Amino acid sequence: MVAVDQLSRAFVALADPTRRDIVARLSVRDATVGELAESYAMSMQAVSKHLKVLEEAGLVSRSRDGQRRPCHLEPQVFDLMTSWIERYRRQAEERFGRLDALLAEMADDGARTEPTGSTDGNHEEDRPQQSEGAPS
Amino acid sequence: MVAVDQLSRAFVALADPTRRDIVARLSVRDATVGELAESYAMSMQAVSKHLKVLEEAGLVSRSRDGQRRPCHLEPQVFDLMTSWIERYRRQAEERFGRLDALLAEMADDGARTEPTGSTDGNHEEDRPQQSEGAPS
DNA sequence: GTTGTTCTCAACCAATCGGTTGAGGAAGAG
DNA sequence: CTCTTCCTCAACCGATTGGTTGAGAACAAC
Numbered sequence: 001m002v003a004v005d006q007l008s009r010a011f012v013a014l015a016d017p018t019r020r021d022i023v024a025r026l027s028v029r030d031a032t033v034g035e036l037a038e039s040y041a042m043s044m045q046a047v048s049k050h051l052k053v054l055e056e057a058g059l060v061s062r063s064r065d066g067q068r069r070p071c072h073l074e075p076q077v078f079d080l081m082t083s084w085i086e087r088y089r090r091q092a093e094e095r096f097g098r099l100d101a102l103l104a105e106m107a108d109d110g111a112r113t114e115p116t117g118s119t120d121g122n123h124e125e126d127r128p129q130q131s132e133g134a135p136s
Numbered sequence: 137m138v139a140v141d142q143l144s145r146a147f148v149a150l151a152d153p154t155r156r157d158i159v160a161r162l163s164v165r166d167a168t169v170g171e172l173a174e175s176y177a178m179s180m181q182a183v184s185k186h187l188k189v190l191e192e193a194g195l196v197s198r199s200r201d202g203q204r205r206p207c208h209l210e211p212q213v214f215d216l217m218t219s220w221i222e223r224y225r226r227q228a229e230e231r232f233g234r235l236d237a238l239l240a241e242m243a244d245d246g247a248r249t250e251p252t253g254s255t256d257g258n259h260e261e262d263r264p265q266q267s268e269g270a271p272s
Numbered sequence: 273g274t275t276g277t278t279c280t281c282a283a284c285c286a287a288t289c290g291g292t293t294g295a296g297g298a299a300g301a302g
Numbered sequence: 303c304t305c306t307t308c309c310t311c312a313a314c315c316g317a318t319t320g321g322t323t324g325a326g327a328a329c330a331a332c
Contacts, residue, residue, distance in 0.1 A: 008151055015147035016290085017140070020220070027224040027231070033309060046291055048310065053289095067299045067308045078225040082218050084156075088163040089214040095163070152320085169279060182321055184280065189319095203278045203329040 006058060007084060010077050013057035018042075019050050023059065026073040033069055142194060143220060146213050149193035154178075155186050159195065162209040169205055 004012075014020055022036055033051060037044040051071060054060040058077045062069045140148075150156055158172055169187060173180040187207055190196040194213045198205045 005153070007156070008153055011147050011151035014221075015144055015151050017144055018290090020143070023224055027227040029231075034307090042290090043292070044309070045293085045311090049290075052310095069309065073224075073228045075225040075228045078221045082221055082225075085150075085214050085218055088159055088209075089211040089218075091163040092209045092211040095165075154320090170277090178320090179322070180279070181281090181323085185320075188280095203327095205279065 006077070007080060009053075009057040010059065010081050013054050013059055014081075016050065016053075018047075019054055022047075022050060022054065022071075023073060026060065026071055027075075030070045030072050032071065036071070142213070143216060145189075145193040146195065146217050149190050149195055150217075152186065152189075154183075155190055158183075158186060158190065158207075159209060162196065162207055163211075166206045166208050168207070172207070 014023070018040060021039075025031060025036065025039070033044060033048050036051070037047040040047060051060060051062070055062060059074055061072045061074050063072065150159070154176060157175075161167060161172065161175070169180060169184050172187070173183040176183060187196060187198070191198060195210055197208045197210050199208065
């Protein structure tokens, strides 16, 4: 995790089962580090590290309450992930001709993209180091 | 990645910018290992490893065409991820949105319904090793 | 056959990850 | 003040990750 973008941090954060479980618990109610640590067979320091990862990913915030550090779920980052996923899922399904599933979805948000033809080709992102130009 | 569940594999796979970019390219069109490798400043072996990760996550499948191994995006796994995310995003927002409505309700009919617990409280999953029971 | 292309496997390496233990800071309680 | 509670920081450790190079398998083409 060396100065990576937020999307990478978010996916990295949710890649660990313990961290996903922490998110699940925090979605029910806020909790302190100690409370969370009781649930897992690991030290409080380890849980604290996991929370740090979640916090740096923007998924969790922490306030002060005496010597306690209550953890709070911040679900905005979820939108970042789902929008990334949905973008490419939609493009892929569009390409495979699964228009039935697509049309049902377009009834919701009315995104009028060309059926199969356009294949826009502008998938920008924090591209990793490239050697040459775009692919064709 | 030592025999982890599919959800972990999927998040791990998308945690790398190069792999996300591969997914982006494959959403436009299928591609061979060599074609993909031209786009990045790394060896074909490295790209092949990335594709292996994506394949084991179920995000990419590969067929044979002579000595080529065309890669194909399999977007079903995306649903697994979005449904996980949406579940907890919804629960969190529900919890935040209900706070005001809850307080108004508690002024009316007292403490008959449990504030946060009634909605579900069963966030099962392939729980990591726990020490004790559920969180209160 | 030989040659060339495409791709994978194996070994290696530095860096990171997920855990540990020990020490210590910060704040409430006696 | 001391003591305890809650939590973080630092150092360490083994396993994994993301890259490399070299060898070679599989297939097409000559």
